Amino acid sequence: MHAVRTDDPPPAPAGPEMPPELDDTTLVVRAREGDVRAFSELTGRHQDALYRLALRLVGNAEDAQDALQDSLLDAWRRLDRFRGDAAFTTWAYRIVTNRCLDLLRRRRETVGIEAVSERLAAPDAPERTAEVDAGLAALRVALQGLPDEQRACFVLRELEGLGYAEIGEITGASETAVRGRIHRARQTLAGVMRSWR
Amino acid sequence: MEVEEELTQIEPLACGRDAADVWDHAVAGTLDEHERTCPHCRAAAADAAGLDGVVHRLAAERPIPPPTVLDAVLVSVRDAVAAELRPQDLVPLDSPEGPARLARPAAARVLRHVVDRMDGMRARSCRIETELAKSTIGTATADGFGVSVAITVTARFGVDLASVTARVRQMVVAAGEQALGVPVTRVDITVEDLWDES
Numbered sequence: 001m002h003a004v005r006t007d008d009p010p011p012a013p014a015g016p017e018m019p020p021e022l023d024d025t026t027l028v029v030r031a032r033e034g035d036v037r038a039f040s041e042l043t044g045r046h047q048d049a050l051y052r053l054a055l056r057l058v059g060n061a062e063d064a065q066d067a068l069q070d071s072l073l074d075a076w077r078r079l080d081r082f083r084g085d086a087a088f089t090t091w092a093y094r095i096v097t098n099r100c101l102d103l104l105r106r107r108r109e110t111v112g113i114e115a116v117s118e119r120l121a122a123p124d125a126p127e128r129t130a131e132v133d134a135g136l137a138a139l140r141v142a143l144q145g146l147p148d149e150q151r152a153c154f155v156l157r158e159l160e161g162l163g164y165a166e167i168g169e170i171t172g173a174s175e176t177a178v179r180g181r182i183h184r185a186r187q188t189l190a191g192v193m194r195s196w197r
Numbered sequence: 198m199e200v201e202e203e204l205t206q207i208e209p210l211a212c213g214r215d216a217a218d219v220w221d222h223a224v225a226g227t228l229d230e231h232e233r234t235c236p237h238c239r240a241a242a243a244d245a246a247g248l249d250g251v252v253h254r255l256a257a258e259r260p261i262p263p264p265t266v267l268d269a270v271l272v273s274v275r276d277a278v279a280a281e282l283r284p285q286d287l288v289p290l291d292s293p294e295g296p297a298r299l300a301r302p303a304a305a306r307v308l309r310h311v312v313d314r315m316d317g318m319r320a321r322s323c324r325i326e327t328e329l330a331k332s333t334i335g336t337a338t339a340d341g342f343g344v345s346v347a348i349t350v351t352a353r354f355g356v357d358l359a360s361v362t363a364r365v366r367q368m369v370v371a372a373g374e375q376a377l378g379v380p381v382t383r384v385d386i387t388v389e390d391l392w393d394e395s
Binding site for chain 2: 022023025026029030033034035036037039040043044047048051052055061064065068069072073076077133135136138139140143158159160161179180182183186187189190191193194
């Protein structure tokens with residue numbers, strides 16, 4: 001289960017020793033030196049965006065929450081390897097994306113194609129039952145039907161608003177490949193949406 | 198599917214235009230004269246417009262994770278930190294009643310806090326090394342443990358760096374001795390970045 005909020009969340013309250021205006025780099029450095037409070041502030045700041053990405057990649061709240069939890073733990077363990085040449089968000093998006101793509105791969109291997117299709121057709125029960133926008137419902141299902149790499153690029157671009165170069169860093173693909181994947185995803189989804197026009 | 202993923206070329210439209218460019222122009226509202234009149238471009242632009250509206254509605258949704266996710270992460274992280282604490286991560290405290298030690302991350306947080314409270318300064322890294330040293334607290338000198346501190350800070354653009362770093366040094370030494378009870382034998386300060394208050 002997850003709540004849906006349509007406006008931006010208010011900033012998380014800072015701990016008594018954490019000035020609210022600390023930048024990500026400062027929080028990363030502190031967390032790397034064992035400051036759990038700095039890590040809490042950092043992850044609290046970005047967890048909503050990371051969760052949205054996970055939810056749209058794996059298609060259901062339960063798996064998205066597991067993927068987010070595993071990713072954040074992974075981020076803590078690998079902070080030493082984060083050198084700060086990219087933004088923390090890019091690095092964290094990459095961890096979440098890889099975790100979700102792994103999960104989808106394993107899910108396919110263990111449960112078989114039929115069960116996957118069934119699950120994808122019912123991406124998220126709470127949203128589905130509350131769905132009054134048929135076009136949106138169709139998009140949700142069509143999005144889950146895309147090849148995983150295409151979906152990842154499309155979500156990062158069209159739903160999270162990232163640029164081609166950053167998506168390339170996150171997915172480990174060239175900018176040209178990213179552009180191609182996004183275009184093919186758009187074409188597939190536009191084909192589905194034509195019937196709703 | 199593997200083969201399809203390898204295809205990175207975008208098939209141009211029948212008029213020769215790059216299909217992805219036309220799509221981007223349609224979404225951004227920057228179609229040129231040709232794109233507005235060419236039937237191939239107009240079809241692509243119509244597809245873009247048809248998808249764009251519903252994509253915007255999906256993007257406007259802001260699902261949030263339940264607080265239990267981050268809570269569980271932080272519990273695991275705290276457990277891991279406690280389990281991984283090695284003897285060298287403990288700073289011996291000056292305690293006449295018996296041995297007392299403080300975890301290095303906690304000691305670092307105390308010193309960072311001192312810097313954070315200064316106007317126009319923020320602490321980043323704070324590394325504390327224990328050393329056997331001749332220390333002076335007040336007027337008494339004794340052989341014992343001291344610490345050297347290497348701290349990196351960021352400063353607000355325009356602050357007088359010479360005077361604030363002198364003040365950082367003074368405050369870190371004072372906090373080490375008063376709040377932690379550890380003589381600070383050396384303080385290395387690096388100003389790593391400057392920020393604008395906007």
